[in-house]
Amino acid sequence: MTVRFSRFARSLEVEKAFTVLAAARTLKAAGRDIVELEIGDSPFPTTAAAAAAGIQAISEGQTRYCASPGLPEFRQAAAEFVRQEFGIPAEACHIAAGPGAKVFEQFFCEAFLDPGDGVLVFDPAFPTYRPNIERRGARVVLRPLRQENHFRPDIDDVQSFVDGDESPRAIFLNSPHNPTGGVVTEQDLRDLADVIRGRDIVVFSDEPYCHMIWDGQHHSLAAQPGMLSQCVASYTFSKSWNMSGWRLGFCVSSADTIEMIGKMINTALSCTPPFIQMAGIAAMQRDRAEREAGMKQFAARVRRLADGLNTIDGFHTLPPAATFYVFANAAAVCNRLNITSHGLAMYLLEGADDEFGVACLGGECFGDAGAGYVRFSCAEPEDRLDAAVRFLSSAVEWTGRVQRYLEDHPEFRLVHPYDSVP
Numbered sequence: 128m129t130v131r132f133s134r135f136a137r138s139l140e141v142e143k144a145f146t147v148l149a150a151a152r153t154l155k156a157a158g159r160d161i162v163e164l165e166i167g168d169s170p171f172p173t174t175a176a177a178a179a180a181g182i183q184a185i186s187e188g189q190t191r192y193c194a195s196p197g198l199p200e201f202r203q204a205a206a207e208f209v210r211q212e213f214g215i216p217a218e219a220c221h222i223a224a225g226p227g228a229k230v231f232e233q234f235f236c237e238a239f240l241d242p243g244d245g246v247l248v249f250d251p252a253f254p255t256y257r258p259n260i261e262r263r264g265a266r267v268v269l270r271p272l273r274q275e276n277h278f279r280p281d282i283d284d285v286q287s288f289v290d291g292d293e294s295p296r297a298i299f300l301n302s303p304h305n306p307t308g309g310v311v312t313e314q315d316l317r318d319l320a321d322v323i324r325g326r327d328i329v330v331f332s333d334e335p336y337c338h339m340i341w342d343g344q345h346h347s348l349a350a351q352p353g354m355l356s357q358c359v360a361s362y363t364f365s366k367s368w369n370m371s372g373w374r375l376g377f378c379v380s381s382a383d384t385i386e387m388i389g390k391m392i393n394t395a396l397s398c399t400p401p402f403i404q405m406a407g408i409a410a411m412q413r414d415r416a417e418r419e420a421g422m423k424q425f426a427a428r429v430r431r432l433a434d435g436l437n438t439i440d441g442f443h444t445l446p447p448a449a450t451f452y453v454f455a456n457a458a459a460v461c462n463r464l465n466i467t468s469h470g471l472a473m474y475l476l477e478g479a480d481d482e483f484g485v486a487c488l489g490g491e492c493f494g495d496a497g498a499g500y501v502r503f504s505c506a507e508p509e510d511r512l513d514a515a516v517r518f519l520s521s522a523v524e525w526t527g528r529v530q531r532y533l534e535d536h537p538e539f540r541l542v543h544p545y546d547s548v549p
Contacts, residue, residue, distance in 0.1 A: 135262060142254045143469075143492040151476060151486040161476070162515040164503040165486040167305065167452065169369040171421050173406075174414035177368055181406030189401040196389035197224030197377070201404040205377045208411045209362075213337070214350040220382040221355065223389055224399040224407075228335050228363035228376035232259045234391045235297075235331045235359045238384065240265040244296035247288045249280050251306055251490055251497030253333065256299050268292060271496040274456060277445060278309025282318045289322055297329050300348060303336040303449030306493045306502040308429075310449045313346045320351040330358040335376075336450045338367040338418060341426045343448075349379055356381040359388075366451075367418050368410040375399065375407045425451045428505040428512060435516035436503070441523065451505045454490065458499035458545035464529045467491065468499050470539025471523075478532035479522035485515045499545035 147165040155161050172178070196202065202219040209215040225231055232255060240246065242264030248256055250269040260267050270284035280300070289295050300319070302311040311319075323330070330348055337345045349360040359380040365371035378388065392398065410418075429447045436442045436453060441460035444453050461468050469489020476484045487504075490497025505512065522528075533540050 135258075138261070139258055140254065144488060147472070147476065147486055147488060151484075154477060154484060159481075160483045162485045162507055162511050162518075164505070164507060164512075164515060165488055166506070167366075167504055168371050168506060169366060169421070170506045170508075171369045171424075173370050173373070174368045174410055174417045174421075176413035176417075177364075177370060177406040177410035180409030181373070181402055184402035184405035189405055191401065193398050193401045193404075194389075195393040195396075195398050196385060197222065197399060198401055198404045201377075201408055204408045204411050205362075205379075209347075209349075209360075209379055213345060213347045215347055215360070215379055216350070216355060217379050221379050221385055222377055223380075223385050223392065224375070224377050224404055225392060226374040226376070226396065226399055227365060227371075228333065228361040228378075229255060230396070231359060231361040231376070231378045231388070232256060232331060232333070233262070234378075234388045234395075235329075236260055236263045236265070237391055238359075238387050239297055239329050241296075244294050245288070245292040246296060247285065247292075247298040249284075249299070249301070250495060251493035251500075252299065253301060253305050254493060260299075265296070266294075269494065269496070272304070272307060272309060274307075274443075274445065277448065278304055278307035278454070279311055279315060280319075282315065282322065285319055285322050289326065289328060295328055297331065298323070299331045299333065301333040303334075303339055303345070305336065305450060306452055306488070306490065306497065306500075307454040308445070308448055308450045308452050310340065310343070311346070316346055316348050316351055319348065320354050323357060324353050328357065330354075332358050332360040334360055335363040335366055337362060338422055339425060339451060340449045341429070341447050355379070356384075359384060364407055364410055367422075368414055369421065370406070370410065373403050373406060375403050377407075425505060428507075428509060429453060431509055432503060432505050432512045432516070435513065436519070439516070439520045439523070442519075453503045453505065454497075455501050455503065456499060457501045460523050461499060461541055462544045464523065464526065465541045466529060466533060467539050467541050468497075468501055468545075470533070470536065470541070472501055473536070473539065474529060474532045475519065475522055478536075479525060479528055480518070483518060485518055485522075
């Protein structure tokens, strides 16, 4: 007998970066040379003090359970960190540790959303937002991010959601933004705070790329007056300290919200391993110089790739503002080749050449507003980025190869031309 999965399980869509990653690794194992620009992972080793502290903590027996919200010393260190770096008025009671930042999406939704509640999400968006919202029976309300507005949220969209939705309850805010690299300004955050302050509306402020700002500095909604009680800000060690495999993050919110999230950690995860938290303390306290050196390398790579893509006829990118992604408008290329943007990405990976390929993601992997764009990660060395640009400039001219690929993959044939041509 085949058992029946729930409606939610049957509707679940995964983060496609990992699907493309699997395809890229399969091709590499078969001998093909693949430039991997699909996954948002750091190529650098974990920062030195963090790695050493984690090893030492294991040797000292920090391998047992701890309090669900985290070690007291980790919570204190994280509070001091966000106070100093982002001006958030946090104490230890405002911090909860978790295995990365993504888990706090789910806990936020469980803490605040009921069936039928409206949740404003800016499109394109990180793909795990929707399933976490829909897991609670809430409604995703989409508003677009536009290249001409540098992919910043429009405050009028926030106001219309708050005033016009039948049950406005929450907002998902991601800055610096994945996949577009857009950054909200401090004035944007002031305006957002003024719209929601005193209303029964909460914000999930997703901030994993907080140190990948190439022009200006990072600002958090949690630093705005009164917003600590109306938002949950999440952070990860994956990007800043190259600790993606350690699975460590934390969230910042009011003491009451952290107490509730602590209960959820207790019932779902028990706790985050103490030795991993000890590594995180060392990262925050002793690895700033190494972190900043790594950020400079990322900034150079993302600018190099953006400049290279802009030399290809039909590609258009903005000057990089943040993150290690380039979100390139490829609508003109897609229209000319009659291929969807994710179809173009998959063609570059598996269809353009029998010995070489570039792994990247079509913008529609992040929502309908991403259609016509292609997202590239900049985790590869500079010479590999240059090789990717050279390959792209040739591959988009091989119309015969494109048509043969579409014959084998008709699902990628473009039905209606994109209208987002710059």
